[in-house]
Amino acid sequence: GAGVSQSPSNKVTEKGKDVELRCDPISGHTALYWYRQSLGQGLEFLIYFQGNSAPDKSGLPSDRFSAERTGGSVSTLTIQRTQQEDSAVYLCASSKGGSYNEQFFGPGTRLTVL
């Protein structure tokens, strides 16, 4: 079946603009995660959705970052007033939920803020 998909694959934006990154998880997966991969910080957890529970936002670096998950499926990560330090690869993953289940990762969106 289809894996996790993300769009766009690449996004170049100007400092101060807002961007939206999209994630389509594997069908039937109840858990969805966003991570950020950057040269300076490695792989960092951003936010986690599990079913209808309130999301775990503990990894979001600032209030310019937000995410939503509509209908328990597609998720959008929004970054407002982008800064150069936001440049990174944003990875989405999904799983069946639970701490032991494998997370399946998408190919990522490479964000470049000029």
Add this chain to the structure above:
Amino acid sequence: AQSVTQLDSQVPVFEEAPVELRCNYSSSVSVYLFWYVQYPNQGLQLLLKYLSGSTLVKGINGFEAEFNKSQTSFHLRKPSVHISDTAEYFCAVSDRTGGGNKLTFGTGTQLKVEL
């Protein structure tokens, strides 16, 4: 809170030689342990995981890892590497007590296999 340390940022090795990629972790709670691989220009893929039971776990592509609780380590090994194993390898942990399965990653080890 958890942290993961991968001391070796790069490991060069000749084809058919054995390799060990080191991973140590720190956590105030019990954790599950994972190794992920990222091939050039591709997404992360699970190699293997330790949940419970036997401390030696086997994964895909001939890799294995051993959980050592006393040393808080989860080193990855392969007895004979191939050119196609060239990739970046990430060790990760998640909170066993129900912290939502968010993964805490190490900084990664770049394995470069040479002829």
